[in-house]
Amino acid sequence: MGGSGAPPGAELATAPIPLAQPLLGEAEERAVVEVLRSGRLSLGPRVAKFEELFAARVGAGHASAVASGTAGLHLALRAVGVEDGDEVVTSPFSFVASANVTIYERARPVFADIDPVTLNLEPGAAAAALSERTRALLPVHIFGYPAEMPAFEALARRHRLAIVEDACEALGAVHADGVPVGARGHPAVFGFYANKQLTTGEMNRPPYQKDAGISALFEKAQAIYREIGKELKDVPLTGGGSDGNFTAALGIPTLDGLGADGKGAHAAYEQIYFSSLVPRTHLCARLLETLD
Numbered sequence: 001m002g003g004s005g006a007p008p009g010a011e012l013a014t015a016p017i018p019l020a021q022p023l024l025g026e027a028e029e030r031a032v033v034e035v036l037r038s039g040r041l042s043l044g045p046r047v048a049k050f051e052e053l054f055a056a057r058v059g060a061g062h063a064s065a066v067a068s069g070t071a072g073l074h075l076a077l078r079a080v081g082v083e084d085g086d087e088v089v090t091s092p093f094s095f096v097a098s099a100n101v102t103i104y105e106r107a108r109p110v111f112a113d114i115d116p117v118t119l120n121l122e123p124g125a126a127a128a129a130l131s132e133r134t135r136a137l138l139p140v141h142i143f144g145y146p147a148e149m150p151a152f153e154a155l156a157r158r159h160r161l162a163i164v165e166d167a168c169e170a171l172g173a174v175h176a177d178g179v180p181v182g183a184r185g186h187p188a189v190f191g192f193y194a195n196k197q198l199t200t201g202e203m204n205r206p207p208y209q210k211d212a213g214i215s216a217l218f219e220k221a222q223a224i225y226r227e228i229g230k231e232l233k234d235v236p237l238t239g240g241g242s243d244g245n246f247t248a249a250l251g252i253p254t255l256d257g258l259g260a261d262g263k264g265a266h267a268a269y270e271q272i273y274f275s276s277l278v279p280r281t282h283l284c285a286r287l288l289e290t291l292d
Helices: 026-038 045-058 069-079 097-104 123-128 149-159 212-234 245-256 258-291
Strands: 087-090 108-111 134-138 188-191
Touching (some): 045 245, 097 108
Parallel strands (some): 087 134
């Protein structure tokens, strides 16, 4: 099969579709330079400001800055009481941290099947995986698609289980009932690695709702976080235990423009994808003809 394979008159698209490309502009550059000139690269006022803005963005009462999604999930599981010998039901289709954080607490991750369409943990499969040792559910909002939280919440109520949400890929997602991911009252961890909707280079946020019980859980999580760094020498796989003024400064302007930038990124992706769709479809047809 010679030539490009494109139909006559068609323009073959050659622009790559990157796996991840942070959308950073002059506002982020100015914010980072301000912090560099201030000399306060670690803890500082930008951290508290970013926590406040992020909690408001997802509709939560509190948000706590930690070093990574792994550290956030580990902190959340410990805060809800997962201990040695417990079991945590979670998805097998996720980054390895979703399971590792359970092992850090000497508990056992139990994998249940996923929905073939959404690729999220399937509530019925999770229910079938419960045992007398199950302490928590850890659904993952894979690729930003919201998990079926009402079903998991009903399951948790029936069996008195805690819920921790891996929302590292789900900033801006909204459930079918209109509630934003991260605003349902459970610890939910969002990631800001370079391939996420918003990047600070790293640093992550577990948000908590503002009521008496959740506020107490938030305070407990903060206390645990202050102590957890002392244990890292005994937990070689876990993420670090620090956050910084520098990373928070990068996140604040990005968070402000998240909605507009997200639409721009979506439009750019659609243009690249659909411009290459016709010639690729033609190439597939030609290939099938040769196989016949």
